[in-house]
Amino acid sequence: MDEIFGIPAPLLFGQLLLGLINGAFYAMLSLGLAVIFGLLNIVNMTHGALFMMGAFAAWMLLNYLGLGYWWAMLIAPLAIGAFGMVLEKLFISRLYKLDHLYGLLLTFGLALVIEGVFRNYYGSSGLPYRIPSELQGAWDLGFMFMPVYRGWVVVAALFFCLATWLVIEKTRLGAYLRAATENAPLVQAFGVNVPRMVTLTYGGGVALAALAGVLAAPIYSVNPQMGTNLIIVVFAVVVIGGMGSILGSVITGFTLGLIEGLTKVFWPEASATVIFVIMAIVLLARPAGLFGRA
Amino acid sequence: MTLGRRTLIASGAAAGAVTSLPRLARAQAANTIRIGVLTDMSGMYRDNTGPTSVACTQQAVAEFGNRGFNIEVIQADHQNKPDVGSNIARQWYDQGVDLILDVPTSSVGLAVNQIAREKGKAYINVGSATADLTGPACAPTTIHWAYDTWMLAKSNGGAMVKAGGDTWFFITADYAFGHALERDTMNFVRASGGRVLGAVRTPFPGTTDFSSFLLQAQSSGAKVIGLANAGSDTQNCVKQAAEFGLTRRGIRLASLLLFINDVHGMGLRTAQGLTCTETFYWDLNDRTRAFTRRVLPRTPNNYPNMIHAGCYSATLHFLKAVADMGVAQAKASGLELVNRMKAMPTEDDAFGTGRIRPDGRRIIPSFLFEVKKPEESRGPWDYLKLVQTTPAEEAFRPLAEGGCPLVRS
Numbered sequence: 034m035d036e037i038f039g040i041p042a043p044l045l046f047g048q049l050l051l052g053l054i055n056g057a058f059y060a061m062l063s064l065g066l067a068v069i070f071g072l073l074n075i076v077n078m079t080h081g082a083l084f085m086m087g088a089f090a091a092w093m094l095l096n097y098l099g100l101g102y103w104w105a106m107l108i109a110p111l112a113i114g115a116f117g118m119v120l121e122k123l124f125i126s127r128l129y130k131l132d133h134l135y136g137l138l139l140t141f142g143l144a145l146v147i148e149g150v151f152r153n154y155y156g157s158s159g160l161p162y163r164i165p166s167e168l169q170g171a172w173d174l175g176f177m178f179m180p181v182y183r184g185w186v187v188v189a190a191l192f193f194c195l196a197t198w199l200v201i202e203k204t205r206l207g208a209y210l211r212a213a214t215e216n217a218p219l220v221q222a223f224g225v226n227v228p229r230m231v232t233l234t235y236g237g238g239v240a241l242a243a244l245a246g247v248l249a250a251p252i253y254s255v256n257p258q259m260g261t262n263l264i265i266v267v268f269a270v271v272v273i274g275g276m277g278s279i280l281g282s283v284i285t286g287f288t289l290g291l292i293e294g295l296t297k298v299f300w301p302e303a304s305a306t307v308i309f310v311i312m313a314i315v316l317l318a319r320p321a322g323l324f325g326r327a
Numbered sequence: 328m329t330l331g332r333r334t335l336i337a338s339g340a341a342a343g344a345v346t347s348l349p350r351l352a353r354a355q356a357a358n359t360i361r362i363g364v365l366t367d368m369s370g371m372y373r374d375n376t377g378p379t380s381v382a383c384t385q386q387a388v389a390e391f392g393n394r395g396f397n398i399e400v401i402q403a404d405h406q407n408k409p410d411v412g413s414n415i416a417r418q419w420y421d422q423g424v425d426l427i428l429d430v431p432t433s434s435v436g437l438a439v440n441q442i443a444r445e446k447g448k449a450y451i452n453v454g455s456a457t458a459d460l461t462g463p464a465c466a467p468t469t470i471h472w473a474y475d476t477w478m479l480a481k482s483n484g485g486a487m488v489k490a491g492g493d494t495w496f497f498i499t500a501d502y503a504f505g506h507a508l509e510r511d512t513m514n515f516v517r518a519s520g521g522r523v524l525g526a527v528r529t530p531f532p533g534t535t536d537f538s539s540f541l542l543q544a545q546s547s548g549a550k551v552i553g554l555a556n557a558g559s560d561t562q563n564c565v566k567q568a569a570e571f572g573l574t575r576r577g578i579r580l581a582s583l584l585l586f587i588n589d590v591h592g593m594g595l596r597t598a599q600g601l602t603c604t605e606t607f608y609w610d611l612n613d614r615t616r617a618f619t620r621r622v623l624p625r626t627p628n629n630y631p632n633m634i635h636a637g638c639y640s641a642t643l644h645f646l647k648a649v650a651d652m653g654v655a656q657a658k659a660s661g662l663e664l665v666n667r668m669k670a671m672p673t674e675d676d677a678f679g680t681g682r683i684r685p686d687g688r689r690i691i692p693s694f695l696f697e698v699k700k701p702e703e704s705r706g707p708w709d710y711l712k713l714v715q716t717t718p719a720e721e722a723f724r725p726l727a728e729g730g731c732p733l734v735r736s
Binding site for chain 2: 048055149152163164178254256259262263265301302304
């Protein structure tokens with residue numbers, strides 16, 4: 034069997050592929066964070082809780098209303114996005130003029146409250162959610178057994194990342210959004226309703242988190258702390274990519290997924306830490322992040 | 328300044344009232360036994376321990392009734408962090424808590440063990456798994472109540488090797504519990520003629536994706552993957568092993584510590600066929616069913632597992648010892664209290680009869696269960712079927728082999 038650095042080649046390829054799959058989750062979550070930070074200047078610590086709500090929404094739709102995975106892909110982002118907009122209107126909109134720290138504290142508090150409520154009603158040991166029948170099974174790639182569902186996750190994540198990037202960079206709406214972040218009063222003077230646009234943007238970012246939650250429901254345990262485990266890593270991804278850089282967060286998400294995957298082979302104990310080591314190095318060398326503007 | 332008679336009397340009365348209030352409170356405190364349930368109220372072990380442990384403790388207090396002293400149950404969340412747990416334990420003991428109970432998560436369990444020893448206070452650990460609590464780390468003030476890694480390893484490991492699973496790879500949670508469970512199971516696998524092909528240590532907490540570890544396990548060629556982890560870590564491993572076709576290729580998963588609450592979380596479709604070792608199952612016999620019926624109103628959505636039932640049974644035994652010694656003496660010395668508990672046989676609905684060894688290990692039978700298929704389950708939480716019983720005297724590590732300093736002397 035061929036070996037690369039003492040590791041059998043098939044195993045290494047498998048790990049790279051898995052890294053890419055995890056990277057897809059990082060990319061989708063960090064994309065939402067980057068959009069929200071870029072346009073609202075809010076460090077959205079609630080993101081993990083909203084991701085968790087997306088997964089729970091999928092479970093609730095199935096168990097209370099009998100609506101399956103594909104309906105959840107549609108309804109969960111809309112419902113959780115709407116919930117996000119309510120949060121923005123009620124709480125977050127009051128903080129735009131204050132320091133980032135206030136937004137961070139508020140959203141962190143909201144995350145704790147949301148998780149606490151879910152823990153109270155659903156406990157911590159998780160809820161079962163099955164892979165939809167269309168996406169069950171696996172391909173034998175020779176070097177590994179590739180579940181169809183994981184492939185779907187990568188494809189879906191790439192699609193949504195690309196779509197978000199296109200909307201923000203290539204459409205008129207995206208141009209308004211970017212202009213509003215540079216100079217809100219001026220954009221408002223042109224007749225654009227900036228507060229509404231900001232609310233919608235927050236809702237959009239939240240919807241992305243919820244979508245990632247639906248994608249995660251069949252493969253991870255659906256439990257109230259599932260967001261907490263991911264969110265810290267995702268923040269590191271956003272910081273490495275450059276706060277507010279959309280393309281940066283997507284590329285960094287996938288790359289760090291790969292690096293983490295390799296660490297799991299060569300030094301498993303460090304796999305939870307490696308991303309933060311990279312973050313520290315990047316912050317020392319390029320404080321604005323790899324793709325950020327200083 | 329001249330003092331009138333009336334002022335003098337009034338101030339005297341006031342002074343009397345002021346001094347008698349704390350005296351009253353002190354008298355009250357001297358007649359109150361305080362039990363602190365230190366557990367995971369917010370993390371991944373919440374359903375396996377947490378509020379249901381508190382509910383079972385309260386159930387025991389209610390059943391014990393009033394025997395001339397007050398009983399107070401308090402609770403705190405240690406967040407699975409040894410530093411948080413230590414701080415609370417220290418504070419509780421200093422404030423007159425007479426027993427700290429439960430303490431899941433072995434790293435926290437061991438930290439509190441040290442503090443109880445220092446302070447000379449009673450400590451019954453129910454939730455932690457590490458057998459070190461009655462081994463090198465054993466303390467005269469500690470009793471380890473419901474289960475441990477050695478007993479899990481013997482029951483699970485032995486049965487799996489006998490069934491033909493002679494080559495193993497371990498996926499181990501990287502902290503005290505995982506290490507102990509891995510070590511104890513490896514010993515049994517080797518002793519029964521099996522081979523260990525490798526192990527991988529996964530960061531705890533915070534690992535959600537186990538697929539790359541599972542793939543490493545698969546490429547090792549082992550027939551059995553030993554999951555030396557618990558809670559949602561085990562659930563994620565089982566779920567993802569099915570997803571990546573490991574189980575279809577004939578690789579067996581040995582879930583070395585699996586609670587009925589985890590089975591509930593995964594669903595029978597995912598969990599069917601897994602084995603688990605427990606010292607308590609709610610549907611084991613008439614007494615366990617009766618206990619479960621009594622306690623369920625306090626915890627309607629979460630059935631008790633061996634940790635929860637352990638909190639119930641430990642509280643009952645502790646209170647019996649207090650009543651036996653008298654409150655004043657029980658409060659004066661945690662060490663004597665623990666010695667009294669060790670001298671008395673344990674007896675309750677959840678576990679039947681048992682005894683406590685000098686090293687603090689409680690001796691009860693252990694049971695190997697298999698998770699039922701969905702079609703075999705006849706009602707809510709009807710998840711397990713009994714495969715094998717290990718008698719009490721064989722279930723736990725022999726006294727002489729643990730390396731407990733209390734035993735050598």
